[in-house]
Amino acid sequence: MPRKLNLKKQFAQLMDLPPEAVINSALIKIVGNLEISISNHRGLVEYTTTAIRVASPQGVIAVSGAGLVIHYLSSDEIKVGGRITGVELQ
Amino acid sequence: MAMTAKLWTWLVGYLVVRFRGPYVERALNAAAQDGIPCWGIERLTTDIVITRLSVRHFRRLRPILRTYGVGAAIFERQGLPFVLNRLRKRLFFIVGLLVVSLGILYLSSFVWFIEVTGSDRIRADEILNAAVAHGLFSGLPRRALNEAALEAALMSQFPSLAWADIRVEGTRAVIEVVERQPAEYDPSLVGDIVALFGGVVTDVFVARGTALVHPGDEVHPGDVLISGTYYDRWGRKQQGRAQGAVWARTWRESFAEVPLYESYQWDTGEVHSQMLLKLGKYTIPLGLNSPFSAYRTEVRIWQLKFGNHELPVQFTQRKFIEVQYEKRLLPRASVEELALEEAWSKLEEQGVERGKVAQVRTAAVEVPDAEALRVILAVLVEQNIGEFREN
Numbered sequence: 001m002p003r004k005l006n007l008k009k010q011f012a013q014l015m016d017l018p019p020e021a022v023i024n025s026a027l028i029k030i031v032g033n034l035e036i037s038i039s040n041h042r043g044l045v046e047y048t049t050t051a052i053r054v055a056s057p058q059g060v061i062a063v064s065g066a067g068l069v070i071h072y073l074s075s076d077e078i079k080v081g082g083r084i085t086g087v088e089l090q
Numbered sequence: 091m092a093m094t095a096k097l098w099t100w101l102v103g104y105l106v107v108r109f110r111g112p113y114v115e116r117a118l119n120a121a122a123q124d125g126i127p128c129w130g131i132e133r134l135t136t137d138i139v140i141t142r143l144s145v146r147h148f149r150r151l152r153p154i155l156r157t158y159g160v161g162a163a164i165f166e167r168q169g170l171p172f173v174l175n176r177l178r179k180r181l182f183f184i185v186g187l188l189v190v191s192l193g194i195l196y197l198s199s200f201v202w203f204i205e206v207t208g209s210d211r212i213r214a215d216e217i218l219n220a221a222v223a224h225g226l227f228s229g230l231p232r233r234a235l236n237e238a239a240l241e242a243a244l245m246s247q248f249p250s251l252a253w254a255d256i257r258v259e260g261t262r263a264v265i266e267v268v269e270r271q272p273a274e275y276d277p278s279l280v281g282d283i284v285a286l287f288g289g290v291v292t293d294v295f296v297a298r299g300t301a302l303v304h305p306g307d308e309v310h311p312g313d314v315l316i317s318g319t320y321y322d323r324w325g326r327k328q329q330g331r332a333q334g335a336v337w338a339r340t341w342r343e344s345f346a347e348v349p350l351y352e353s354y355q356w357d358t359g360e361v362h363s364q365m366l367l368k369l370g371k372y373t374i375p376l377g378l379n380s381p382f383s384a385y386r387t388e389v390r391i392w393q394l395k396f397g398n399h400e401l402p403v404q405f406t407q408r409k410f411i412e413v414q415y416e417k418r419l420l421p422r423a424s425v426e427e428l429a430l431e432e433a434w435s436k437l438e439e440q441g442v443e444r445g446k447v448a449q450v451r452t453a454a455v456e457v458p459d460a461e462a463l464r465v466i467l468a469v470l471v472e473q474n475i476g477e478f479r480e481n
Contacts, residue, residue, distance in 0.1 A: 043119035049133045070131035075122045 026056035103169030111160035260399030289340025299332030346432035429465035
């Protein structure tokens with residue numbers, strides 16, 4: 001498995017492809033402290049107004065902040081809004 | 091969500107749903123995995139989450155909710171299907187509104203009112219009748235109106251018109267005319283000067299023609315005073331236009347009647363109002379007519395307008411105010427004075443000057459049936475009694 005992953009990674013680098021498309025990894029986009037969008041997620045683990053935890057192939061992504069709302073939730077994307085104070089890979 | 095996505099969810103309709111339970115996150119995950127996207131997710135309390143999802147997905151959500159023991163309640167229904175549903179309950183109202191709007195639009199394409207402006211010696215209703223005879227009538231489709239042809243027809247029917255213009259303002263056609271100024275003194279006419287009033291001739295002045303009367307003669311109305319027939323200096327008989335003046339002492343008469351009683355009205359306090367709806371040339375009364383035998387009316391009109399265009403819809407309120415009449419006897423002297431003054435003003439309108447009157451005779455007669463007083467005024471004046479009459 002790790003060899004296969006390495007192969008894919010090398011292929012992606014060789015072909016100049018976005019790695020998240022080839023190897024199954026999360027893509028996190030943050031707009032200031034207003035919005036965070038996570039692609040390739042594995043599901044919502046916890047949701048409160050101060051903390052949101054999202055499962056990903058690389059582990060749990062923890063978003064902390066205040067007044068957090070989930071703007072959008074689908075099988076491959078989650079968008080969180082509010083006042084974001086921290087993002088952590090656990 | 092992007093703008094188009096938002097618009098789409100509004101078009102297909104969406105629900106605002108309240109989820110309650112300890113495993114709400116898991117239920118949302120399962121829904122997302124099942125291809126049911128949710129948006130606008132807000133945490134209210136530790137076990138309540140509000141979310142939005144499209145109507146067609148809600149049914150598919152039920153087994154997932156059951157699996158995770160999440161209770162769901164629909165909070166709000168949003169979007170076009172629900173708006174339409176609400177509107178359907180007012181179907182008759184909307185259809186009615188549509189029908190009325192279309193009706194007004196349709197009625198606006200006709201000429202309903204015709205107005206004549208600018209006429210002076212030609213009566214406005216004569217022009218109106220001519221316009222109707224030439225095809226401009228109330229109810230004519232606006233497109234069918236041929237302004238140029240109608241203008242030409244009016245001009246040929248009324249030679250004294252200098253100019254005619256027809257324009258359509260909304261549902262009203264305005265015929266604007268300008269009349270020719272009457273011809274001034276026309277020496278080419280042939281005719282005599284005749285007596286307008288009877289009397290005794292005091293002076294004759296002939297500029298052209300032959301005098302047939304002399305001072306001291308008594309003349310009657312219509313008598314020829316100066317004939318247009320004359321002999322020129324070579325003795326040839328000529329026909330022309332008589333010119334000159336004939337002064338005579340003449341009795342001018344007029345009379346006036348003034349009622350001996352003054353009738354006045356007072357309101358009884360009873361009022362009845364009626365609404366009228368005018369659609370084009372049809373008037374539909376909404377309510378009963380006056381229940382009173384004697385009344386005065388106050389009318390208020392609401393004209394529906396679209397911009398500056400008058401639409402063929404008019405609301406009229408008629409207020410009937412019951413009145414009663416009473417009579418009051420007036421002092422005879424003041425009635426007589428009033429009648430005399432009226433008689434005088436009638437004479438003055440005919441050109442008699444009050445200060446140049448030689449003799450005045452008055453007589454007062456009671457008119458029994460009319461309960462009025464008639465004053466006859468006769469004044470002796472010296473004036474030019476000649477008037478040109480074309481042969």
